[in-house]
Amino acid sequence: RSLLQPKIHFTIHLAKKENREIVLLQIPAADGQPVYFKSRAFVRITSHKTELSKFPDLVRQIYNSQSDWSAKIVEKATIKDLDRSALNMARMKFIERNSKLSKEIESWPDEVFLDKAKITINGEITRTALLLLGKEESSHYILPANAQITWKLDTEEQAYEHYGPPYLINATRIADRIRNYKYKFFPDDVLLSVTVDKYDREVILEALYNCIAHQDYSENSRLLLTEQKDKLVFSNAGSFYEGKPEDYVLGKTTPKRYRNHWLAQAMVNLNMIDTLGYGIHKMFREQRRRFFPLPQYNLQNPREVELVIYGHSIDEAYSKLLLKHTDLPLSTIIMLDRFQKRLKIPEKELEFLKKKGLISGRKPNYFLSETISVKSGEVGQYIKNRGFDKIWYKNLILEYIQKQKSGVSKTEIKDFLWEKLPDVLTDNKKINKATNLLQELRRDGKIINQGTFGKPSWISVD
Structure with a gap:
């Protein structure tokens, strides 16, 4: 099974016939994506095995077949398996989103409210309900899925703590664990420093909620938030589901589908996320507002999404540029951010930054300009005086x-x-x-x- 991707679970049936033992392996059909063996997907046509790539119609059929893990009914679970404090908070969040109906919502029985908020289905408890509102001891209902978020401190000090459901409450508790100091910038042209928080709490929650909403729970893996000295690293199982992260940075793309549609819908109704694709845009915009490096996605592992949120300055020249020029468009700041991180940048973008006076020097030894107000006749001397880093x-x-x-x-x-x-x-x-x-x-x-x-x-x- 270690050679299969994604992981699948066999059901083993034992039987006897004519005093002989028979072992039957029940293998589930591919759900939502092909199953690869040594990086190749196969299909059986009549009695012959052949590569799936030869049948594009079947590939499309598999990708369109995905069931929603988060919408599954948990048959033995009841409303008693939900946490009362989380249930009360959920109702309050739902009222915040639907303030015109506040009195009506307050009068609903719990069963009606949960159905209206699309947390339960016809009064039956879903996996979504257990993740967001369930008691911690009720997480056994969704085994073998791992309903756990781990906060890990990885600095000179070492610590960790595991958090289970209800995620509606525990996500904020995790955010409160993050050590959030003040960070000072010292602009060149003012006497007073500019002070900001090391991390923005809304950015932490947005990143954490995205992990919860987009986790591939079939991987039976926990969510992980690692707090390092100067950054936070969020990790969740599963590929980036719809498109690429950069598609959503400018806030102009709306995802067409979600891995956990029912869970995402419930989180929207509880004011945790939105489904219009603005979450990533909000995180980038907030980091820009605070003069910090932009969030960075790492998708090198095809079965994991990693997001880094920075709580420090990488290159002071970058921060000083943002402090001095608050009108720079986000698209330009994205180029500057990639430049300061020494990431690969297309030649056209380098030419654009050079033309705008945002980078200086000669190819390939460009560096960030600390100001873009140098007079044209002084540019040569400015570059000589600035030197390289x-x-x-x-x-x-x-x-x-x-x-x-x-x-x-x-x-x-x-x-x-x-x-x-x-x-x-x-x-x-x-x-x-x-x-x-x-x-x-x-x-x-x-x-x-x-x-x-x-x-x-x-x-x-x-």
Whole structure:
């Protein structure tokens, strides 16, 4: 079974006939997507096995066949398996969304309210009801699915805690666990600093709610929120279901379908999410408003979606640009964000950023401009004075050392860097700069001194 993707569950039947034991394996039909064995999908046509890719109509039929895991009725569960506090909160959230009907909603019996909010179906408890409103001890009803969210602290300190249903209440408890300090920016042209929260609580909840709504519960995996020193990493099982994350960043795309339609619909009715595709847009917009790097999706694992929310500045020049120019469109900020993260950027976008004065330097050694108000006649001198960032210089030195057959002296490094350092630096400051860069490379374990203290000879560790 480890060679199958996605995982499927066999039902084993034992029987006897003529004193012989018979073992029957009942294999379910593909539901919502083909099942791959060693990355290839097969289909049986009459008595012959052949590759599914030869039959596109059958492929479409499989993709259109998906049942909604979240809408399934849990036969033995009753309203007594729901948490009373969560039920009361759900009614309050539903009233917030339908304020004109508040008195009528307050008068409904619980069974009527749950049906109206599309949490239960004809008074019967669904998996959605157990996830959002269920008592923690009622999670056994949806086994083997894992109804659990794990918060993990991965810093100098180590800690973790598991949270089960009701997700309506426990999602906010998880958000409250995040350590949310104040972060200060210091713009160049003002005396006072700009202070923002390290994380926006609404962004945390939006990301967490998206994980709950889009989790592939058939993978029997828990949701994971990892709190690191300067970022939050959200992980949920299942591929990105409809399109690509970048389709939703500008808030102009509406998803046509959901993996867990009934769950998503209930979460909309309880004011947890919307189904118009604005959630991702809201997270990007809020990070931009707070001058932080934009959220980043990692889809390298086809069976998992990972979202990173940053709580710090990567390149101060990026944050200063956003502080100074609040009118930059989100589409441009997305390019700047990819640039500061050293992600691949199309040549046309680089040309656009250069034309707008948002990046400076020469190809391929561009860097973010800290201002775009430099007069045209001063651009050349500005670039010389600005110099490049520390990482660029360290990479340059390391590449130079690696190309030499023998050790490199401090004087050789100084001569190599001299014309590349900013003109505003004095000779002494340039010497100190070269010395500091060498010492940082040594501390990073990239180079070692095979000479003496007075006459160093630097070689690469690689």
